[in-house]
Amino acid sequence: MSHTWDPDRYLAYADERGRPFVDLLARVQAERPHSVVDLGCGPGNLTALLADRWRGARVVGVDSSPEMIAAARSVEGIDWEVGDLRDWARPDPLALRAPIDVLVSNATLQWVPDHLELLPDLLDRVAPGGWFAFQVPGNFDEPSHTIRTDIAARTPYAEHTRDVAVPASHDAADYLRVLVDLGCEVDAWETTYLHVLSGPDPVFDWVSGTGARPTLQALPDDLRPLFEDEFRALLREAYPADRSGRVVLPFRRIFVVARKAGEGDRVDA
Known part of the structure; x- marks a missing residue:
């Protein structure tokens, strides 16, 4: 089932969602690239940092x-394009497309099934000596995700949610192995951010703009409020507010920065 994204809802936590992008970009050492592409650019607020x-x-x-x-x-x-990441990565046998000096993808690959197998095609779009950097969430075993999955599997929701898009990612070591085998120099790491949120049901507000959105949109109007009420209540139990009303949301993220081998790089025998 297809779903749509709400830029305003996504930007409700723009600062918190933007910090991983800044941390990722800090490890990209490109000096004067001619071409830079942001795959999964969202509302463009972070892509602007690339242009700056x-x-x-x-x-x-x-x-x-x-x-x-x-x-x-x-x-x-900035040039903006509507396009599917998988189509963009499709091999170009006639070599008609110019190579990219810096390819960035922030919190996007987790929505692409089997994206580990897509990495060679994405790397093919990068120029020799160029950079490929991406970040994906690594928190899919946390209550913010498992609660949604458990509720969605129950009657009467399951018949509406069984085919919705569900994000998934791999460990940093898995991405590193693939890209090292492709001849890249790779810097891979993970960070768990502790986001301090406030307001009524802030964790629900966070996930309903991203990971939970396809599930919520798949539900009919008469069931969605019931699902949301149960989801909110269980999230409040999993992420209780302190005496000041603050809620701490731990958020693990996986980072990978790879430099593609250049024409003048030494290759050890």
């Missing part, structure tokens, strides 16, 4: 959501 850092480069933001790209077009100086 590499002012001489052509920066392109790609996202499969027309709603996200419509919001991103308010950011000037």
Whole structure:
């Protein structure tokens, strides 16, 4: 089942969602790239950081959501495209597409099934000596996700939610092995952020803008409120507020920065 994204809801926690992108970008050591692409650019607020850092480069933001790209077009100086990441990575046997100097993907690959097998095709789009950097959530075993999965599997919700998109990712070591085998120099790590949230049901507000959104949209109007009420109650138990009303949301993320071998790089025998 298809779903749509809400840029305003996503941007409700823009600072918290943006920090991993900044941490990822700090490890990319490209100096004067000619072309930079952000795959899964969302509403474009973070893609703007790429244009600010590499002012001489052509920066392109790609996202499969027309709603996200419509919001991103308010950011000037960047080329915006609606497109599926899998189509963008498709091999180009005639070599008609110019190679990319810096390819970035922030919190997007987790939505692509079997994306580990897609890494070679994505790397093929990168120029020799270029950079491929991505970040994915690694918190899918946390209550913020498992509670949704458990409720969605119950009657009467299951018949509506069984085919919805569900995000998934791998450990840093898995991504490292694939990219090292492809000849890259790889820096892979993980970080658990502790997001301090406030307001009524802040964890529900967070996940309903991202990981839980396809599930919620799949439910009919008469069932969605019941699902949400149960989801909210269980999230409050899993993430209780302190005396000041603050809620701490631990969020593990996986980072990978790979430099593709260049034409002049030494290859050990």
